[in-house]
Amino acid sequence: MTAPTRTLDAPGLACIDLTPLIASTMRDLRPGDVLEVRTDDPAARVGVPAWCRLTGNPLTDTIADTTHPDDNTAFHITKKENAT
Numbered sequence: 122m123t124a125p126t127r128t129l130d131a132p133g134l135a136c137i138d139l140t141p142l143i144a145s146t147m148r149d150l151r152p153g154d155v156l157e158v159r160t161d162d163p164a165a166r167v168g169v170p171a172w173c174r175l176t177g178n179p180l181t182d183t184i185a186d187t188t189h190p191d192d193n194t195a196f197h198i199t200k201k202e203n204a205t
Contacts, residue, residue, distance in 0.1 A: 122182050125157035125197060126150060132161045136168035147178060152202045155181065163192045177201045
């Protein structure tokens with residue numbers, strides 16, 4: 122697992138708000154940097170991987186915290202190499 126370059130904590134955000142926030146955060150990163158997105162939205166387990174496929178930014182890890190009562194998940198997204 123690659124250590125994240127930046128972390129985006131987004132508790133309480135639904136995917137409709139989360140994916141635009143991921144996109145704007147990714148713009149500040151360099152190609153090859155890793156963004157860790159932490160969310161408690163259960164729909165993010167489908168929405169974030171779909172966003173990665175659509176944008177071409179590889180989803181490198183999905184880490185679910187099953188010990189916590191909320192549905193906490195962390196995603197590691199690598200900024201694609203050919204990004205402008």
